[in-house]
Amino acid sequence: MRQVYSILVNNHAGVLSHVAGLFTRRGYNIESIAAGPTEDATITRIVIVAIGEENELDQIAKQLRKLYDVREVEQISYNQAVTRELVLATIKAPITKRSEIIQLANAFGAQVINMTDDTVTLEASGNDHKVRTLLKAFEGYGISQMARTGMISLPYDGMPDDWEPIA
């Protein structure tokens, strides 16, 4: 199972390594990690996607809450939060395929940010599903380079208290 954790931490030196270290120490797998400032300069949001068994995923959240610099841990489901990831990818694009690739990029709302004689570099963002579909779509042309930010996430605002997500 995969789980997204949105973790609010004190903006202290060493906190990111402390949080990442916990995953190493307890033998949990991190799929992606993204960190950045929040609206409050003293707080950083770290978003981690982890893979594990169901009971392990809860244990991760409990262990995270034990860290002194961790203020809040949310286990996020797709229904309750918006999740986004930014991808930069350089696609092999010989002149014969170029228009086809650009068309496909448009379909995904991806931007062309660089072009050479035989490559096109795209910028795309989206949720997990969209990013995966997009990469799958371009796989056939050959992806020569790729960089991903890792997922970031914010809970949806204004959900009624009695609202239950569809599993």
Added chain:
Amino acid sequence: MAVATKARSQSTKKPAKLKPKKISGAEIIYRSLEREGVKYVFGHPGAILLTLLDLFLERSKIKHLLIRHEQCAAHMAEGYARASGEVGVCLTTSGPGATNLITGITDAYMDSIPIVCLTGQVATTMVGNDAFQEADIVGMTRTVTKHSYLVKSTDDLAETIQEAFYIARTGRPGPVLVDLPKDVLLGDGHYQIPEKVDLRGYKPTTKGHPKQIQRVAEAIKESKQPLLYVGGGAIHAEAHKEILKLAETAEIPVTYTLLGAGAFPSAHELSLGMLGMHGTAYANYATMECDLLIAVGARFDDRVTGKVSEFATRAKIIHIDIDPTAIGKNKAADIPVVGDARLVLAEVNKLVKPQKRALWKKRIQNLRAEYPLTFDSPEGAPIKPQEAIVALSEEVGDKAIITTEVGQHQMWAAQFYNFTFPRQFISSGGLGTMGFGFPAAIGVALARPDKLAIDIAGDGSFQMVMQEVATAVQYGIPVKVFLLNNATLGMVRQWQDLFMDRRFSEVDFDSSPDYVKLAEAFGASGRRIVDKEELRPAIQEMITTPGPYILDVIVDPDELVFPMVPAGSATKDMIVRDSRKKVLRGKLSALPDN
């Protein structure tokens, strides 16, 4: 520490003109320790600490003890904390002084012992430059402390130390490290602390959820064969009275872990003694037969459960623990209760009605009769370590607080000493640190001058820390070493005996020191005994001789600790002795009928 500074200026709320005068970093530390009620600091000096050490010369509220090795300073702080329930403190210099603490810190972390370690550090301007005696102790200790601080400004010192003590002693207790750079110690700053520690993100739950407590009481009522399984958390929470009340009211037999020894009187008719790898056979069989297992401040450690998938399979599991991560980590709980063991059980006790369980008690009596905790001591044979412990228990009993090292002697001490009060048995459980018991006993002696501090030691462990006899002699600390000397690393030898065809590799000491001469060389006293008849007189001599004392008891090296659940095996595969002292391997089928 930008955040902390901001929070502080909001919380002090005093106008700036009323701010006290600036004082030195060393002075702030001393005052902070005074404020926390610290009586002893276990330390080893270094150049960085000069200004702080200087304060111990003329002031008397806090006594600094000069320890011979930093690891032992940490164990002494642990011993002090384990015996008193208060926070133990150690103080060492940077680099090697700090790294030498790590074993002690890890030991405290594994057993949830509140200690605060203050370490010197190179000046903030030098941090990261590989300066002389620099070590990234905050980085190194991150996974073995509740929290590690690097103080970056003298103004932050007082509040950081206050937080460190607060974190160490609240929730599930544990070690906290505060790293003190030279310029922070030498600089001047304000002694300023908030009235109440309020840490966002650190709010341990102490009161159990009423609904869960209700469920606990109902489960106890419905159960026919309940069993209390008590761990070290019960001792930290001072829950022993509530446990006794619950056990007696609802007639629930009690078994305890190594660290839970003392939480329930060993000789009580409902006591099954210790469970687990070297627990009593009847306690282990009871875990297999119980229909309700009530874990209190215990964590289903592998030394307790053996093969966890086959542990207490017939039982509904209640798990009471202050640490949510302990619940469900190794064994799923049917009724989890997060909270302080004493507070939770006090609420449970309000709901539990008296109950009689004659059948279950009878069943346990039968198991106890068939598989008693026993040993064989033929006439003319060498002293058996078990009989030495029985003699010690009978001679000193509740006058003593017992510490142990790690190994066979530790298991025999837990099995055969008659514990009557909490904090009477002090041992390294989770980490299994050889060399723990002797320094810990020094801490115990300081925390509880009304009791005798006796380290039941193995010779392998004692050789790791024997330099601390010098510390005990220097300060006149009357700590006693009851040395069960088999000239071998008995526990490893036992595994080689049972699982390696008796191929004894790298365990026997072909050369051992003369411990009596060793004691004398340090200025302590000692005696060696080899005959059973000498045991009791020698014990009397040990406890009546003033000052540190080593009683070197030469014991049978071939003696094995039984029962034994081999590592990773299920409880039913336990090797036991039956009532005829015969060793049986995994013979559950030989159990008397239920």
